[in-house]
Amino acid sequence: MATRIAAVFGATGQQGSSVVHALLKDGTFMPRAVTRDVNSKSARALAKLGAEVVSADLGGDKEAVKKAVTGAEVVFLVTIPFKAALPEDVQGINVIDARKDPEVPRGIWCRLRVPRYRxxxxxxxxxxxxxxxxxxxxxxxxxxxxxxxxxxxxxxxASRDLGPAVVALFTQYTTRSSEIVGQTFxxxxxxxxxxxxxxxxxxxxxxxxxxxxxxxxxxxxxxxxxxxxxxxxxxxxxxxxxxxxxxxxxxxxxxxxxxxxxxxxxxxx
Ligand SMILES: NC(=O)c1ccc[n+]([C@@H]2O[C@H](COP(=O)([O-])OP(=O)(O)OC[C@H]3O[C@@H](n4cnc5c(N)ncnc54)[C@H](OP(=O)(O)O)[C@@H]3O)[C@@H](O)[C@H]2O)c1
Incomplete structure (x- = not known):
């Protein structure tokens, strides 16, 4: 079983679930699917497929967000624009701030954020x-x-291409770092x-x-x-x-x- 962990926010959504499925298919990383409700039908379906499923609300639960990224080497982050209690930039900042916390192992940390203009x-x-x-x-x-x-x-x-693209970046960011790290694709x-x-x-x-x-x-x-x-x-x-x-x-x-x-x-x- 993969010991490298990839935390995936919005894991039950169309973008996040594409990423979780592709990570499971690839096998390099164990996907940690982040959801507000670990008992929802879609969350349970991800667990059944082999993903670790954890609870956190990106829109307001800073401590749980920190826990969700603890131990993760890579993070896929999609922010929630309209329905969440916190603005999108604060959601993103909370995830990035978690990295600065001394309790969160630093290691190599790669994060991906999906921009809106598509x-x-x-x-x-x-x-x-x-x-x-x-x-x-x-x-x-x-x-x-x-x-x-x-x-x-x-x-x-999104549902076809996001997962394989994220896997390509996550699995190659150490071997082809000059082409990947710090880039916007x-x-x-x-x-x-x-x-x-x-x-x-x-x-x-x-x-x-x-x-x-x-x-x-x-x-x-x-x-x-x-x-x-x-x-x-x-x-x-x-x-x-x-x-x-x-x-x-x-x-x-x-x-x-x-x-x-x-x-x-x-x-x-
Ligand atoms: N449609 C487009 O053309 C387009 C293009 C670019 C970007 N986007 C943006 O990308 C965002 C996410 O994309 P998506 O298509 O993957 O969305 P989605 O299918 O609606 O999934 C979003 C996931 O985020 C989770 N979530 C966490 N906190 C939430 C909250 N407070 N309220 C509602 N859901 C919350 C939900 O999972 P749980 O219920 O399991 O927590 C949900 O499954 C969208 O909001 C959209 O604005 C859309």
Missing amino acids: LFFENILTPFPGLPFEKSDDGYVWNTYAQPGSDTAVHTW VLASARTSFEGFTAELSKGLGKPVYHKHGGIAGVLPVDEMIYSVAEFPWYAGVAIPDPRLEKLGVKTGTIEEFGRTVLKSHLGE
Whole structure:
């Protein structure tokens, strides 16, 4: 059994669970899945697969957060933007502060934080409120908060790609440290407009998919994120897919593949 520990926050969520599954598959690290409720169905499912499952609320439980990272060599951190009692930056600071505590063994410590400025393919499967992915006369309409023809955004297939990417970084950060430590990577499959996205989706699905503006979120961080697309390119200067990740063995899925596999089966096509 692996004795190197990887603490994973948000472990029952779509990003965190992708990481826990990939760590279990790889076997180098024992995943320590952090959840607010160790008895929830999804937490128990992770334990059944072989993960260590511990309790902590990133949004307010500083002592438990410290305990969750104690003994961990690497940490995957995803902060909770809207529902938590503490702001996201405080959540992150609490995890980083835990490292400074003399009770927490220092060792080598690698942490990953997932930035917000990306859109997940999975938003089509579990749409934001009021934004259905719905049937049209000859295909489907994808309602989003973006204006038609708005500038390009960065799109990530989180559940497929996040886990393997994190494993690639965690397992190679000592042997290829100059390529990994201190770097910011952009995990994404495509930089494209929403119309470009739907064109690729159509190829995979075998039916036309149209993009339609479905209104604004009315939630400041989401609106700010969407409108920023039109003002400045996200991760300017970084090629997508990120060639530095590709060099480390990370091969991201495509929009066409998502349409042909996950979306097709989700829609019962
Ligand atoms: N959708 C996108 O396009 C996109 C893109 C980039 C980033 N993000 C951001 O990334 C964040 C996490 O991503 P995700 O997709 O993995 O989220 P998710 O599926 O909603 O999972 C988040 C996990 O965090 C845990 N959590 C801990 N404290 C929480 C709290 N106070 N309130 C609610 N949940 C809490 C929950 O696990 P337990 O219940 O087990 O504690 C939950 O499973 C999202 O909040 C989102 O804003 C989203």
